[in-house]
Amino acid sequence: MTLGTPSVMPVKAAKIGDLLRSGEPKFSFELFPPRDEQAEGVLWRTIRDLERLGADYVSVTYGAGGSTRLKTVDTTDLVNAETTLLTMAHCTAVDHSVAELRNLIGHFANVGVRNILAVRGDPPGNPRADWVRHPEGILHARELVELIKESGDFSVGVAAFPDGHPRDVDWETGVRYFVEKCRAGADFAITQIFFDVEDYLRLRDAVAAAGCDVPIVPGIMPITNIKQIERFAVLTGMVFPEALAERLRAVEDDRDAIRDIGVEVATEMGSRLLAEGAPGLHFTTLNHSRSTRRVWQNLRG
Numbered sequence: 287m288t289l290g291t292p293s294v295m296p297v298k299a300a301k302i303g304d305l306l307r308s309g310e311p312k313f314s315f316e317l318f319p320p321r322d323e324q325a326e327g328v329l330w331r332t333i334r335d336l337e338r339l340g341a342d343y344v345s346v347t348y349g350a351g352g353s354t355r356l357k358t359v360d361t362t363d364l365v366n367a368e369t370t371l372l373t374m375a376h377c378t379a380v381d382h383s384v385a386e387l388r389n390l391i392g393h394f395a396n397v398g399v400r401n402i403l404a405v406r407g408d409p410p411g412n413p414r415a416d417w418v419r420h421p422e423g424i425l426h427a428r429e430l431v432e433l434i435k436e437s438g439d440f441s442v443g444v445a446a447f448p449d450g451h452p453r454d455v456d457w458e459t460g461v462r463y464f465v466e467k468c469r470a471g472a473d474f475a476i477t478q479i480f481f482d483v484e485d486y487l488r489l490r491d492a493v494a495a496a497g498c499d500v501p502i503v504p505g506i507m508p509i510t511n512i513k514q515i516e517r518f519a520v521l522t523g524m525v526f527p528e529a530l531a532e533r534l535r536a537v538e539d540d541r542d543a544i545r546d547i548g549v550e551v552a553t554e555m556g557s558r559l560l561a562e563g564a565p566g567l568h569f570t571t572l573n574h575s576r577s578t579r580r581v582w583q584n585l586r587g
Contacts, residue, residue: 299400300372301441302343303473306501312342312566313582314374314503317365317573319346319357325573329361332575333369339579342566343372345403345476348380359390363397374443375399378407379430383422387430391437403443403476404430404467428463428470435471444468446475446502448485452523461492468493468500476568477505479518481527481551483558504559507570508577509548512538549577553584560585 305312315336320326336344346362348355358376366373375394379387394402406427419425424433427444434442444467447460454460464475480486486504493502509515512534519526530551537543556567567585569578 299398301473302372302374302401302443303441303501305342306474306503306565311560311564312503313585314343314345314566314568315341315575315578316345316347316505316568316570317361319361320573329573332571332573333365333371335575335579337369337371339582341371343374343401345374345376345568348376348378348407359393362394362399366397366399372401373399374401374403376403376405377430377434378405379420379424379427380407381420381423383420384424384433385422387423387433388437391434391440395438395440400439401441401443402434403445404434404472405445406430428467431467431470431472441473442471443474443476444472446477446489448477448480448482448489448504449523449525458492461489461496464489465493465496465498468498472500474565475500475502477502478522478524479505479507479570480524481530481555482525483555483562485525486559486564487562501565503566503568504555504564505568505570506552506556506559506581507572508545508552508581509534510541510545510572510574510577512544545577549580549584552577552581556581556585 317329317332320329333344344365346358346365348358362373362375365371377387377390382390391402404427424430431442431444434440444464446464450457451460451463454463468475477486477489490502493500507515512531515526516531518524534544534547537547559567569581571578
């Protein structure tokens with residue numbers, strides 16, 4: 287993968303790690319690359335909505351197994367160049383050699399993206415399959431953090447798992463791996479989505495007890511489709527509360543009712559998380575902003 291470079295060096299971007307330590311909670315939003323022209327229109331309407339509302343930053347994800355690699359880079363570049371939004375790139379180690387990763391990191395530096403979320407990523411085709419290292423690649427997310435930090439002046443984020451990572455032998459092992467990523471140079475973290483605030487607080491407190499003070503941003507997704515969230519839970523190992531599932535199934539033929547419940551639950555979670563001192567909230571939008579904007583407006587009064 288060879289990426290082009292711009293003719294003019296861009297202005298240096300703010301660093302998310304610094305923003306999250308500034309005292310005021312930050313609100314950020316996760317997007318993914320569009321699959322076709324219609325999806326591109328939906329994405330850009332959402333981007334403009336978030337821009338008008340003053341989002342603190344946005345991120346652009348890789349597809350499962352790195353399947354949208356070039357589209358992710360192109361979308362990140364466009365959002366960074368064509369909007370006022372602070373943009374965070376995703377970078378995964380799946381099917382990348384170290385040389386390819388260096389090329390990708392250098393590209394982001396050249397276009398002015400100074401914030402990168404470093405994740406090892408899931409195996410192509412099956413997120414629960416055995417993870418196979420690229421013959422010339424890296425094995426652990428902490429190695430990716432080290433590579434990015436040594437490649438330039440970046441603020442690097444990593445993933446955190448309040449429910450535990452499905453590949454870890456136990457929850458404590460996951461905490462240890464997370465702290466290792468932070469000590470490798472991570473400046474902040476964003477959690478996988480979850481539905482029990484106590485799980486986030488348990489993780490945050492365990493990390494602090496290990497001597498790590500990296501800001502951990504809760505990931506939240508307002509539910510809009512019950513089958514979608516149940517499928518996500520199976521793929522990731524996320525705990526989806528049965529009481530909430532039953533409440534949603536009772537209105538599964540009423541899309542507006544499902545959205546209302548999703549907004550209500552996300553608002554309650556966000557309110558408590560902010561009251562407990564979370565440095566911000568990171569919303570998974572699935573490229574649609576209506577429910578997310580309702581939650582955000584509820585939280586901002």
